[in-house]
Amino acid sequence: MSETFVNKVAESGIVTIDLENFYPKDAIAVFDMKDYLFMGLILKEKDFREALKALDLSAYENKYVALTCSADAVIPMWAYMLAASVLQPVAKDIIFASEEAVAAIILQKNISAIDTMQYADQRVVVKGCGELPIPESAYIEITKHLRPVVKSIMYGEPCSTVPVFKKPMQR
Numbered sequence: 695m696s697e698t699f700v701n702k703v704a705e706s707g708i709v710t711i712d713l714e715n716f717y718p719k720d721a722i723a724v725f726d727m728k729d730y731l732f733m734g735l736i737l738k739e740k741d742f743r744e745a746l747k748a749l750d751l752s753a754y755e756n757k758y759v760a761l762t763c764s765a766d767a768v769i770p771m772w773a774y775m776l777a778a779s780v781l782q783p784v785a786k787d788i789i790f791a792s793e794e795a796v797a798a799i800i801l802q803k804n805i806s807a808i809d810t811m812q813y814a815d816q817r818v819v820v821k822g823c824g825e826l827p828i829p830e831s832a833y834i835e836i837t838k839h840l841r842p843v844v845k846s847i848m849y850g851e852p853c854s855t856v857p858v859f860k861k862p863m864q865r
Contacts, residue, residue: 708852709813712821713828713836716804720786722793723754725777727763735767742773751784759785760796798829805835810843819848819855 730745732738759781763769778788789796820836833849840847841859848855 707817708819708848709816710819710821710852711836711840712824713801713805713832714821714824714826716801716808716832717826717828718758718797718800718804721757722760722796723757723785724760724762724793725754725781725788727761727769727773727777728765728767731765731767734765737767737769737773739773742776746776746780749780751781754781755784756786758796758800759788760793761788761790762792794827798831801829801832802835805832805839808836808839810840813840814843815845817846817848818844819850819852820858822850 727737728734730737730742732741761774761777761781774790781788787800789799791799818840820833837847837858844859845861846857847859849858850856
């Protein structure tokens, strides 16, 4: 007598969301103001303007740009504005943050853009492990975004989940 194996996970109707699918796929280029400082401390306006005129913009074309300063220096606000004005015509977007923070910001934007109606009254598992560094903020964002419409939210893998939210039964 042969046993028939039943995939209870597949039959459960649980929908899995892998946040890695919303991770930015486009390259993130870093524009570090540190590279334009005189003696690593001071930004000279004339030199900075000349450097921006000579900047090879192809390195930033169609990319997200992390505009930052990794040096402990006081950078005048106009300098960030000037850099942004030069980069904006070619960059996909410019965000003042580190490269890692830009990835997290884009991830959150992508999660916020999810059409939640496809998950209405569904049992959803948000995948917990993967290859990419998914920040805590992304898990919070997906929970906030889905909670109003789903039947339940779980964390982990469909075969081993931690309950996060369950819509109360309506009477």
